[in-house]
Amino acid sequence: MTKANPSPESVLDRQCEQRSEPGYLAAVLASPTHKVMFFHRGKALLSGSEVGYFDPAGLPAALPAGTVPVYLGKVLAGHGHPLRAGTDIVLQVLPYDAGDLTWLPGGVEFAGYRDAARQLSVGDAQTFVVAQAISNWHGTHTNCPRCGSPTEAQFSGWMRRCVQDGSEHFPRTDPAVIVAIVGADERILLANNFQWEENRYSTVAGFVEAGESAEEAAVREIQEEVGVHMHALEYSSSQAWPFPRSLMLGFIGYTTDVAATPDNVEVRAARWFGREELQAAVLSGEAIISHRLSIARSLIEHWYGGPILEPGDNA
Ligand SMILES: [Zn+2]
The missing domain is CATH 3.90.79.10 (Nucleoside Triphosphate Pyrophosphohydrolase)
Incomplete structure (x- = not known):
């Protein structure tokens, strides 16, 4: 029998325990070595036929209001990810109405997974899927299902808390x-x-x-x-x-x-x-x-x- 799943192992260490600690994401964002990935309206910013991972130094100091940063994980060695092992990846989920996006790194375009998947490496494809899932969730869970008040992202983007009643909401599958x-x-x-x-x-x-x-x-x-x-x-x-x-x-x-x-x-x-x-x-x-x-x-x-x-x- 062949292996039924083409990539049974994760290419990212999600740092599930660490990422819920206050300040974890801020520390990653302050480091010059992390890479940034962008999602907008359900599509990822590509660089040629690969997922675009950008140096923070080349980006504006302030991203559009409403952008949600999410810690995706640390690249694991040996699974074919295009980034060096140990690199932290932060996803920036741009708001639906992000305004003018010409500040984004040049020579790049947004693409949906179905269009991009065929040309992506296994590492890129898996990273794209994680980014897709979490950005879909942020896009549709801006308000509390209990009371309708706004929710705000915490746990490095892996939980949203209601500003009114404090209830915690996690990504759904x-x-x-x-x-x-x-x-x-x-x-x-x-x-x-x-x-x-x-x-x-x-x-x-x-x-x-x-x-x-x-x-x-x-x-x-x-x-x-x-x-x-x-x-x-x-x-x-x-x-x-x-x-x-x-x-x-x-x-x-x-x-x-x-x-x-x-x-x-x-x-x-x-x-x-x-x-x-x-x-x-x-x-x-x-x-x-x-x-x-x-x-x-x-x-x-x-x-x-x-x-x-x-x-x-x-x-
Ligand atoms: Zn609420």
Whole structure:
């Protein structure tokens, strides 16, 4: 079996204990060696085809009012991060109405994760995802869910406290399940969604509901969307998917059912593929599968037993 997750280890040490101490972020911001990353309206500032990490010396002393600094972590050695090990990264989440941004370092542009991901290194991709998740949360949790008063960022940007009642609010993550369905003959059942091209196939996914286990959600979603009953499930791996705040829990599911029934609401078609059949269909362009940074692809390749070649790959 191949490794189901392309990057099982973190590229950043989040310094979870230290970052909640008063003054921690201020000390990092005062050091000349930290690097700064920017997010604005859900997009990261890039530098060419990489995430832009900027020297504090090249930035204005004061950033736009409402900018939220967040300590992302210290780069760990040996995981392919483009920055030197030990470097502290601070994310600056610019407010929606940040005004004129021409002061930002030149030759750079903001990009969304879906557009940027294919060209990013594993280290950059993981850092982007952390920044995306925390900036999404700051953007939508400016007010207290209890009393509506403003909240302010604390714990180096990892908690928001209500200025009125003092309640503490932490970043939220919504669990979702994603399942590669394997039949008794070892074929995989992939689905085509109405929102996609007609020849795109992927694994089936859905949100975990309140009071439901991940396993219950997986069985329910598969039954609902492709009409197949699973009798066994094996957890494989997970992937943070902060659009806006999901955590995808990946499973391999086993069924003895042969007939699949698309729900005709989300799923247009469901099709069984043998291993050689899927590889041939992808190479010929008859079928398109999810890209290599996705957990869907990891699950499919976990079943396949190795990388699936695409047109243009060197065989
Ligand atoms: Zn409150």
